[in-house]
Amino acid sequence: MARVEQTKLQVLRGAVQDNFDILHGIKTRPATETPRPLRHWLWGLLLIAGMAYLATPASVVSIGKASSPSAPAPAPVVTSVRAAGEPDVIVSRPQPLNREVFPLSLKRIVIDPGHGGVQTGAVAESGLTEKEVTLDVALRLRRLLTDAPFEVLLTRDSDKTLALEKRVDFANSNSADLFVSIHVNWMEPRTIRGPETFFVGPTDDPLTMKLVSMENRDSKHSFADLRQALDKIYIDARRNESRTLAKTIQGQLYGFLKQGNAALENRGVKTAPFAVLMGTQMPAILVEVSCLSNSDEVKLLTNGEYREKIALALLEGIRSYANNINGLQRKGT
Amino acid sequence: MEESTDNLCVGIDLGTSRSSISASNGERYVIDSYVGWPVDMVARKLVKKQVLVGREALDNRPMLELRRPLERGIIKEGSRKDEEAVQEILRHLIALVGLKHKSKNRPKVRAVVGVPAEAFRVSKQRLRGVMEGIADSVMLVSEPFAVAYGMEALLHALVIDIGAGTADFCVMQGRYPTEEDQRTLPNAGDSIDEQLSKLVAERYPEAQFTIHMIRAWKEKWSYVGQPQGRVMITTPVKGKATELDITDEMRVACESILPPLTETMLDLLSKVTPDYQENVRNNVILAGGTSLIAGLPEAVQKYLGELGGGRATVVKDPVFAGSDGGLAIARDASPSDWEKLSLV
Numbered sequence: 261m262a263r264v265e266q267t268k269l270q271v272l273r274g275a276v277q278d279n280f281d282i283l284h285g286i287k288t289r290p291a292t293e294t295p296r297p298l299r300h301w302l303w304g305l306l307l308i309a310g311m312a313y314l315a316t317p318a319s320v321v322s323i324g325k326a327s328s329p330s331a332p333a334p335a336p337v338v339t340s341v342r343a344a345g346e347p348d349v350i351v352s353r354p355q356p357l358n359r360e361v362f363p364l365s366l367k368r369i370v371i372d373p374g375h376g377g378v379q380t381g382a383v384a385e386s387g388l389t390e391k392e393v394t395l396d397v398a399l400r401l402r403r404l405l406t407d408a409p410f411e412v413l414l415t416r417d418s419d420k421t422l423a424l425e426k427r428v429d430f431a432n433s434n435s436a437d438l439f440v441s442i443h444v445n446w447m448e449p450r451t452i453r454g455p456e457t458f459f460v461g462p463t464d465d466p467l468t469m470k471l472v473s474m475e476n477r478d479s480k481h482s483f484a485d486l487r488q489a490l491d492k493i494y495i496d497a498r499r500n501e502s503r504t505l506a507k508t509i510q511g512q513l514y515g516f517l518k519q520g521n522a523a524l525e526n527r528g529v530k531t532a533p534f535a536v537l538m539g540t541q542m543p544a545i546l547v548e549v550s551c552l553s554n555s556d557e558v559k560l561l562t563n564g565e566y567r568e569k570i571a572l573a574l575l576e577g578i579r580s581y582a583n584n585i586n587g588l589q590r591k592g593t
Numbered sequence: 594m595e596e597s598t599d600n601l602c603v604g605i606d607l608g609t610s611r612s613s614i615s616a617s618n619g620e621r622y623v624i625d626s627y628v629g630w631p632v633d634m635v636a637r638k639l640v641k642k643q644v645l646v647g648r649e650a651l652d653n654r655p656m657l658e659l660r661r662p663l664e665r666g667i668i669k670e671g672s673r674k675d676e677e678a679v680q681e682i683l684r685h686l687i688a689l690v691g692l693k694h695k696s697k698n699r700p701k702v703r704a705v706v707g708v709p710a711e712a713f714r715v716s717k718q719r720l721r722g723v724m725e726g727i728a729d730s731v732m733l734v735s736e737p738f739a740v741a742y743g744m745e746a747l748l749h750a751l752v753i754d755i756g757a758g759t760a761d762f763c764v765m766q767g768r769y770p771t772e773e774d775q776r777t778l779p780n781a782g783d784s785i786d787e788q789l790s791k792l793v794a795e796r797y798p799e800a801q802f803t804i805h806m807i808r809a810w811k812e813k814w815s816y817v818g819q820p821q822g823r824v825m826i827t828t829p830v831k832g833k834a835t836e837l838d839i840t841d842e843m844r845v846a847c848e849s850i851l852p853p854l855t856e857t858m859l860d861l862l863s864k865v866t867p868d869y870q871e872n873v874r875n876n877v878i879l880a881g882g883t884s885l886i887a888g889l890p891e892a893v894q895k896y897l898g899e900l901g902g903g904r905a906t907v908v909k910d911p912v913f914a915g916s917d918g919g920l921a922i923a924r925d926a927s928p929s930d931w932e933k934l935s936l937v
Contacts, residue, residue: 274768562777
């Protein structure tokens, strides 16, 4: 009898703790915050941009490797695009950011659970919605990142409608160092399953174009806005960081989820002009963690363990990228 | 733990089809999880109420904007109206056990609410939000866990709570169940209704019936395995009341939940430490309204036989097992626990 009472007490304690954790998980951040100094990487970018601007002819905008005594800066590689009846517009190709010259630090991450509120996103036949999966994974990821040496902010931590522009503003105004947007795919044929990760850039893949139009549906950008933003991408060194981040996360995600799920396909790292990736000013990726169009994936997604696995994979991806960045910074200091 | 007139402990099983409440003042009620608002002035005049809940709403449905606000055991997504409907159900349940909303000297309500085993955190947050103003402190627990706690089946037990929206599984191993110990399936009472409706329509294309009639037939004659007799129902065919035989359709529809049910049971059993798998197999507990299907425990037991033997039983009071368990949790939680979970 005493043993039953003891067990009851133990499970009760667990139930209270579980509820307490959920309560804490939904705590909103205080409205006032201690202002943070500008991110190191942003300073780095500004410095590079400034130096490149001064070192090149007026018609060439270039962001290249900054010069250092041991590594002389290569001449900017330029491409010329001419529209009928217009003068040459010379745009430099992006050059990789030399992290050893401009040590970056990763301190604040914005996680963006896709969709929300009236914007359900993709809906599985069972009724499972993209918005609930993305939020659940994001909340798990935030919990897992609690012990990490960086701050984690969510664009939304409840089921609310949030415009794409607001998500971008949130990341920019909070001076985030990384932006990770979580989504769940819907693809035909429905046999397709497997994660894919995007960083900003153009695409001519029809499947990706379809996906982009679905995910950008709530954007208020005009076509001209998108075009301009895309042009800017090429003079933005953050793109290289975004590519590195995308590769790291995709690798971890596929590696984690493939265990016990042999049918999973590695859909790889791709470029696409998602609205949230174009407006953000920091390395940013959009990760499609699974496919709601595939019934086997839906079955897995309804299992909390699987969603935890996704969050863990994202955690490892972020951690691995951060270790690389922060490690290099330590080495340099 | 603390019993005083200043506090009222309640256990609530918020079900897709039916919701029950058990209170520390001894009151217990079950209602249909329907809410209806009069569609116009005429309807309001006839029903004489702003909002109708439960059977009353169902009986007056032609005059109402009727809502069944819970889906798969949680509040339907994306609709403010469904949140309001859930609030109405909760207010109604609390009023049934003797508490008037906003009345003076109202005791503090400490509520334990059962949710599907794998409810998303976001769904729990929404439910907690909906409870504001109705209860003072809220604890959300998985439905099968509430059943297990109420029965003190906390060690080496597998509880399967089969409701309308979901079938929830929970292995009890002497600790608060983690995600690994729990599963939720959408194959439950509602999926049987859909299946039965489809099968009857296929066999009798001219028969006229509604989903409410299908539910009533299922509640009266559902079975798996061998039928006790022919299942004869009366329904209009081209407007004329006609007796139809749906014995086979009823069996096929009810047995449609068995494969996912047994598959999930095996999945959970295989994760139990081998030393205790036999103990768990011998302590399979079925709860929830859908567990009342005739022959279900025998069918589960037959499957357990294929795994090396086992025993499946249906709880004595499937309708109140969840809310009674919730009440037991509410009573045992300490005042400091409730303080931590305060909504105010």
